[in-house]
Amino acid sequence: MPGENLSRDEARERAALLSVESYDVSLDLRSAVGEETGDGPRTFRSVTTLRFRCAEPGASTFADLIAPAVTAVSLNGRDLDPGEVFDGARIRLEDLAADNELVVDAQCAYSRTGEGLHRFVDPEDGEVYLYTQYEPADSRRVLACFEQPDLKAPFRFEVRAPEGWTVWSNGAGERHDDVWRFAETKPISTYITCVVAGPYHYVTDTYTRTFADGTRLEIPLGALCRKGLAKHFDADDVFLVTKQGLDFFHDHFDYPYPFGKYDQAFVPEYNLGAMENPGLVTFREEYIFRGKVTQASYEARANVVLHEMAHMWFGDLVTMEWWDDLWLKESFADFMGAFSLVGATRFTDGWITFANRRKAWAYRADQLPSTHPVTADIRDLQDAKLNFDGITYAKGASVLKQLVAYVGQDAFLEGARRYFKRHAYGNTRLGDLLAVLEETSGRDMGAWARAWLQTAGVNALTPQVLLDTEGRIDELAVLQEAAETHPQLRPHRVAVGLYRRTDGGALERYARAEADVDGPRTVVAELAGAGAPELVLVNDDDLTYCKIRFDDTSLASLRAHLGDLTDPLARALCWSALWNLTRDALLPAREFIALVLRFAGRESDIGVLQMLHAWAGAALEHYVAPGWRAAGERLVAEGALRELRQAEPGSEHQLAWARFFAAVASAPDDLDLLRELLAGTARIDGLEVDQELRWAFLTPLAAHGVADEKALAEELARDDTASGKRHQVRCLAARPSAAVKAQAWAQVVESDALSNALVEATIAGFAQPSQRELLAPYTAKYFAVIERVWTERSIQIGMDIVRGLFPSWQDSPETLEATDAWLAAHEQAAPALRRLVLEARDDLARALRGQACDAAAADADR
Numbered sequence: 001m002p003g004e005n006l007s008r009d010e011a012r013e014r015a016a017l018l019s020v021e022s023y024d025v026s027l028d029l030r031s032a033v034g035e036e037t038g039d040g041p042r043t044f045r046s047v048t049t050l051r052f053r054c055a056e057p058g059a060s061t062f063a064d065l066i067a068p069a070v071t072a073v074s075l076n077g078r079d080l081d082p083g084e085v086f087d088g089a090r091i092r093l094e095d096l097a098a099d100n101e102l103v104v105d106a107q108c109a110y111s112r113t114g115e116g117l118h119r120f121v122d123p124e125d126g127e128v129y130l131y132t133q134y135e136p137a138d139s140r141r142v143l144a145c146f147e148q149p150d151l152k153a154p155f156r157f158e159v160r161a162p163e164g165w166t167v168w169s170n171g172a173g174e175r176h177d178d179v180w181r182f183a184e185t186k187p188i189s190t191y192i193t194c195v196v197a198g199p200y201h202y203v204t205d206t207y208t209r210t211f212a213d214g215t216r217l218e219i220p221l222g223a224l225c226r227k228g229l230a231k232h233f234d235a236d237d238v239f240l241v242t243k244q245g246l247d248f249f250h251d252h253f254d255y256p257y258p259f260g261k262y263d264q265a266f267v268p269e270y271n272l273g274a275m276e277n278p279g280l281v282t283f284r285e286e287y288i289f290r291g292k293v294t295q296a297s298y299e300a301r302a303n304v305v306l307h308e309m310a311h312m313w314f315g316d317l318v319t320m321e322w323w324d325d326l327w328l329k330e331s332f333a334d335f336m337g338a339f340s341l342v343g344a345t346r347f348t349d350g351w352i353t354f355a356n357r358r359k360a361w362a363y364r365a366d367q368l369p370s371t372h373p374v375t376a377d378i379r380d381l382q383d384a385k386l387n388f389d390g391i392t393y394a395k396g397a398s399v400l401k402q403l404v405a406y407v408g409q410d411a412f413l414e415g416a417r418r419y420f421k422r423h424a425y426g427n428t429r430l431g432d433l434l435a436v437l438e439e440t441s442g443r444d445m446g447a448w449a450r451a452w453l454q455t456a457g458v459n460a461l462t463p464q465v466l467l468d469t470e471g472r473i474d475e476l477a478v479l480q481e482a483a484e485t486h487p488q489l490r491p492h493r494v495a496v497g498l499y500r501r502t503d504g505g506a507l508e509r510y511a512r513a514e515a516d517v518d519g520p521r522t523v524v525a526e527l528a529g530a531g532a533p534e535l536v537l538v539n540d541d542d543l544t545y546c547k548i549r550f551d552d553t554s555l556a557s558l559r560a561h562l563g564d565l566t567d568p569l570a571r572a573l574c575w576s577a578l579w580n581l582t583r584d585a586l587l588p589a590r591e592f593i594a595l596v597l598r599f600a601g602r603e604s605d606i607g608v609l610q611m612l613h614a615w616a617g618a619a620l621e622h623y624v625a626p627g628w629r630a631a632g633e634r635l636v637a638e639g640a641l642r643e644l645r646q647a648e649p650g651s652e653h654q655l656a657w658a659r660f661f662a663a664v665a666s667a668p669d670d671l672d673l674l675r676e677l678l679a680g681t682a683r684i685d686g687l688e689v690d691q692e693l694r695w696a697f698l699t700p701l702a703a704h705g706v707a708d709e710k711a712l713a714e715e716l717a718r719d720d721t722a723s724g725k726r727h728q729v730r731c732l733a734a735r736p737s738a739a740v741k742a743q744a745w746a747q748v749v750e751s752d753a754l755s756n757a758l759v760e761a762t763i764a765g766f767a768q769p770s771q772r773e774l775l776a777p778y779t780a781k782y783f784a785v786i787e788r789v790w791t792e793r794s795i796q797i798g799m800d801i802v803r804g805l806f807p808s809w810q811d812s813p814e815t816l817e818a819t820d821a822w823l824a825a826h827e828q829a830a831p832a833l834r835r836l837v838l839e840a841r842d843d844l845a846r847a848l849r850g851q852a853c854d855a856a857a858a859d860a861d862r
Contacts, residue, residue, distance in 0.1 A: 004381075005382055006147065006381045007380045008323075008379055008380065014146060014148065015148065015150050015321075017054060017055055017056060017059055017061055018054055018151060020051070020052045020153035021051040021153060022051045022155075022184075023049070023051075023143070023156070024048070024158075025046070025048050025155065025156070025158070026045075026046070026047040026048075026159075027044060027157070027158075027159045027160070027195065028044055029044050029117075029130060029159060029160065029161050029162070029165075029197055030160055030161065031043065031044050032110065032119055032130055032162065032198075041109040042110045042119070043069070044110065045106075045107060045108075046067070046106045046107075046108045046143055046144075047103070047106075048103070048104045048143045048144040048145070049102070049103050050063065050101070050102040050103075050104070051099075051100065051102075052102070052146070053099055054096040057097055057098045059096050060093060060094040060095070060096065063090070063091040063144050063145065063146060064091075064140035064144070064145055064147040065089070065090070065106060065140050065144040066089050066108075066116075066138075067088075067107060067109065068107055068109050069082075070082035070086045070104065070105070071105040071107065072105040073085055073091060073105075074103045075093055075096075075100065075101075075102050076100055091104065091144060102144065104144035108143075112752075112756065113755070113756045113797050114269055114270060114756040115133060115134075116132065116133070116138045116139075116141030116142055117131075117132050117195070118130065118131055118132070118133060118756075120267075120755070122226060122722055123721070123722055123725050124721045125228060127226070129199075129267065129268060130197040130198050131196045131267040131270075132193070132194050134190065134191040135191045135275060135388075136323060137191065137381045137384070139190040139193055142195070143190075143193075145190045147191075148190075149191065149319050149320060151189075152187040152188055152425065152426075152427070153187055153188075154184045154185050154186065154188075155170065155185045155188065155193050156171075156181075156184045156185075157180075157181075157182045158179055158182070159179070159195060160178060160179055161180060161197050164199060165198055165199055166199070167180040168195070168197070168222075168224070168280055169182040169280060170182070170185045170188070170279040171184060171260060171261075172260055172261050185279075186425055187425045188316060192276060192278055192316055194277035194279075196267065196282065198226075199227060200226065200265070201224060201225050201226065201227050201230035202222060203223045203233070203235040203239075204222050204223075205221040205223075205239045207242070207243050209250055211250075211256070217257070219246065219261065219262050220261040221239055221243075221262050221263075221264075222261065222262070222263035223235040223238050223266070224263065224264070224265045225265075225288055226266075226722070229266070229288050233288050237298070238305065241301075241305050241306065241345055242309070244345050245306045245340055248306075248340045248343055248344035249309065249310065249313065249336075249340065252416075253413075253417060255313060255317070255420045255421065255424075257312060258278075258312070258317055258424075259278040259312060259316070262279060262281075263281070265280060265282045266282075266283045266284070266285040266287060266288050267282055269756055270283070270284035271756060271796055273304050274287075274304050274305075274307070275308070276308045276311030276312065281309075287301045287304065290690075290692050291690035291692030292652075292655055292692075292693075293652075293655075294606045294610065294652035294655060295607075295652060296606050296610055299341070299350065299353060300353075302345055302347055303338065303341050303347075303350065303353075304337070306337045306340045306344075306345075307334060307336070307337035308333070309340075310336035314328070314329045314333055314416075315328075315329030315333065317420060317424055318425075318426060318427075319427050320427065320429070321427040321429050323376075323378040323381075323387065325375060325430055326376070326384065327374045327392050327396040327453070328428060328429075328430070328433060330388070330392045331395075331400055332416075334358065334394060335396075335397035338350045338353075338397070349568065349605060349607075351569065352568055352569050352607065353607045354542075355569060355572050355576060356572040356611050357607065359398055359576065360611070361393070361394045362390045362391065362398055363390075363547060363576075366395055366456065367458065368838075368842050368843075369838045369839070369842050370835045371457060373455055374391060374395060374399060374452070374454075375454055376391070379831075382795060382830065382831070382832035383831070383832060385796075385799070386799070395545060398544075398545035399452045401544075402452065402492070402544045405493040406443070406448065406493050407443055411437070411441040411442075412440075412441075415440040415441070416436075418436040418439065419432070419436045430453065434446065434449055451488065451491060456486050456488075457485070457486025457487075457488060458483075458545065459481065459488075459490055459492070460482075460546065460547040460549050461478050461479070461480055461492065461517065461548060461549065462479045462481070462550070462551065463478060463538050463549075463554065464476070464478070464479055465532075465551055465553070471531070471532045472531055472532065473528055473530045473531075473532065474528065476496065476523070477521050477524065478517045478521070478524060479520065480492070480521070480522070481520075490518075491517070492516070492517040492518070492543075492544040492546060493515075493516055494514065494515060494516075494540075494544050495514050495539070495540040495541045496512065496513050496514075496524050496536065496540060497509045497511070497512045497536070497537040497541075498511040498512070498527065498530055498535075498536060499533060499534060499535035499536075499557075499565070500531070500532075500535070501534060501561065501564065505561075505564055507566065508566055509537075509540070511527060511533075513527050517544075533553075533554075534553065534554070534561075535554045535565075535574075536550070536551060536553075536554050537554075537570055540573070547577070547580045547584075548574075548576070548577035548580070558574055558578065558595075559595070562598075563599035568604060568608070571603070571605075571608070575608065575611075575612060579592065582623060583846060583850065585853035587853075588857035588858070589620075589623035589624040590628060590854055590857070592616070593616050593620060593624070593635070596612050596613075596615070596616040596639075597616075597636065600616075600643070601643045606652050606653065609653065609656055613656065613659075613660040613663070616636060616660075617636075617660075617663055619850075620636055620664070621769045622808075622847040622850065622851075623847060623850030623851060623854060624850075624854050625852075625854040625855035625858060628854065633664060633666055636664045637661065640657055640664055641661050641670065641673075643657045644661050644684065648686070649685045649686020649687070654684075654686060655693075659696050662674060665700050666700070666704060671704055674701055675697075675706060675707075677697060678694055678697050678698070678701075691718075691719050691724075692723075694718075694719075695715070695724075695731070698712065698715060699731055699734060702731040702735050703734040703765075703768045703770055705735065707731065708735070709735075712728050712732055713728075715728065715731075725758075726757055726761045729765065730761040730762070730765040732744075733762045733763075733765025733766045736774060738774060741775065741778070745781070748762050748763060748805070749785055752793065756796060756797060756800070759801070760804075763800060763801070763804035767805065767809065772809045776810055779807040779810050779818055780818070782805055782807055783818060783819075783821075786802050786822075786833065787826060789802070790832075795832075802836045802840075803836055803840065806840040806844075808840065808847075811844060811847050811851070812848075816841065816844055819841040822837065823837060823838065
């Protein structure tokens with residue numbers, strides 16, 4: 001990574017100096033197939049012609065390019081010596097004219113890390129597949145460019161590819177004389193240009209719409225995946241959601257989709273969920289389901305499809321000036337994903353998933369030492385890479401949901417419409433958005449922005465109920481608190497719901513009032529005189545972003561009657577609040593687990609149920625007192641098996657409980673059952689053990705030494721696919737052997753031979769919570785190597801290693817001390833690396849606090 005960073009100051013200086021007129025990019029990808037030659041990386045030829053203007057003739061600047069070799073560089077017809085002007089990451093450009101033409105002929109490297117032009121060889125049939133992924137700054141691995149979002153330009157691509165391949169890019173393409181040529185794009189940023197090439201399976205459709213003025217819009221739709229996944233590809237459902245989304249955004253944005261066609265490529269070994277390249281959106285191929293999944297998986301895919309589609313307007317049409325305002329696209333896309341999911345598709349409970357899953361990501365991120373305002377201080381590209389986080393996405397989206405409650409939906413959407421029209425194909429900052437919202441809402445957005453966008457941290461809201469002598473509410477107040485490190489109290493538009501049981505035993509809302517909470521204590525006068533509640537929910541309907549707390553009466557009601565709460569959103573909010581109490585060491589982890597075992601079987605929302613499984617597993621692995629962990633594992637496994645057997649045969653709830661049971665199985669009888677289900681000698685009525693479920697069962701069997709290398713090889717022979725290979729690699733690394741762990745460590749840390757997907761799989765197998773003693777020697781090794789790894793490896797692989805191999809299973813004060821010692825001794829380490837270590841340290845410290853809370857509660861019960 002040395003020499004590859006770009007600072008905000010450098011970008012601003014270059015943007016003040018330059019304006020870009022066009023790019024012509026010619027790629028020769030015929031080298032993607034055939035035997036490798038030479039000892040260096042496999043490369044392809046890239047020729048870029050870049051035309052740009054300079055505001056100060058005679059000035060100097062640089063272009064960005066990361067490539068093993070540059071063959072030729074010319075500036076305004078003058079040949080430059082690549083050995084003198086190219087340093088491996090930048091091309092120095094001196095004595096610029098007012099109008100300039102730069103031509104760079106380079107040998108660029110195919111990627112194995114998912115950054116740049118990624119090359120994947122399908123183990124099933126030997127076919128080669130290529131795709132690009134750039135955000136925030138990896139287009140410079142494929143073409144010479146000015147790699148910053150505010151230097152937009154039209155792009156024209158031409159690509160030479162192996163015989164039999166198809167090539168896609170942002171614009172519509174045609175093949176002439178063995179060359180694919182693509183239509184010029186609108187002015188776009190470098191990081192959203194894209195090329196996908198290979199023998200992909202391709203399906204087409206068309207979207208049409210007639211507007212009120214009679215004009216007709218026709219958008220060619222395409223969806224593609226590897227040939228090996230074609231039999232699993234439900235493209236019809238992808239197209240259905242796509243068309244519903246295009247209808248929704250045209251209805252609300254009043255700005256026709258501006259980028260011509262709309263292809264969606266599902267690609268292998270993808271680091272992200274998806275990427276909003278205009279006209280050619282890329283997705284991780286795991287969104288093509290090889291086996292039975294729950295509706296939560298289809299909902300998640302639909303949400304991602306809509307999230308990326310929203311980016312066509314928020315991010316592609318109008319782009320942030322620098323990564324400080326990354327939220328201007330990601331927060332909006334995250335909010336619009338849920339908003340359109342509920343408003344346009346069959347997934348009408350999308351706000352429940354948002355409250356339960358997306359906000360959990362935000363709450364965690366906002367309590368880390370690295371938390372930051374939604375509008376962040378991004379000094380350079382490494383900062384930018386790490387800020388694709390729960391703050392920028394989920395907290396930002398939550399804040400926008402609060403904004404809709406604050407200014408009204410009509411004013412919010414009219415502001416968006418004006419924003420698109422005013423800044424189309426341009427770049428913006430926070431003030432540009434606030435200006436249109438002030439126009440449409442008539443409100444002062446400055447104070448709101450300072451409270452919600454420019455300060456960090458999450459507030460906690462707690463109800464305070466005072467009853468009169470007749471048992472009615474005399475006064476209900478909402479108390480607001482903030483962490484000492486981020487003491488900002490904010491204005492919250494909230495709904496306060498009062499709940500009590502009916503004669504039939506259902507826990508239902510009987511009163512609701514909206515109020516503007518501001519300051520440490522706010523009285524909700526409208527609820528005075530209401531009957532005494534059994535449960536007060538201070539963020540009912542999930543209007544604001546806060547941690548919900550409960551008074552003693554409400555908490556007691558949830559302990560006894562959480563399963564009787566009939567409203568699914570209210571139930572999800574209560575579960576989320578209880579999980580936050582557990583993470584904050586205010587509720588013993590074993591009590592949270594007991595609530596899950598008691599009430600999760602009654603949960604109707606499959607997404608909430610799967611989240612509860614994940615939280616219960618995390619509570620067991622991180623937050624229970626170590627002395628109770630074994631007993632807790634037995635209780636959870638027994639409860640999961642009981643619910644699995646009681647679930648409706650063939651239902652998605654049965655599938656969710658089967659996966660959870662496998663995840664927590666450790667006792668010999670439980671492992672025997674998994675082995676027998678795999679062999680077909682045991683059966684649970686209605687449970688189809690398909691290939692994906694087989695691998696889910698094999699993972700614990702491998703981790704506990706039941707499935708050996710031979711069994712895993714046999715399973716790979718049964719599923720000799722790219723997905724099967726990833727599963728096998730994970731299971732191999734999970735085996736409980738010192739030699740296995742040493743080999744896995746060496747493959748990830750000491751070698752760069754593995755692709756990004758296999759690095760991820762190896763790390764996932766290596767770090768098993770049941771193998772704490774076996775992994776203990778790697779604490780010291782971790783701190784000895786991470787700075788070298790960060791320096792030598794790409795930022796994506798560096799992030800994977802630093803996060804994934806942190807010794808979180810060595811949950812002791814000694815590991816905390818070792819972490820602090822490394823931080824103290826490496827104050828000059830890269831800020832992004834220190835941030836990752838600080839975040840892992842915080843998770844560990846939180847786990848130790850949770851364990852102390854759990855142990856103290858157990859002592860008190862004795």
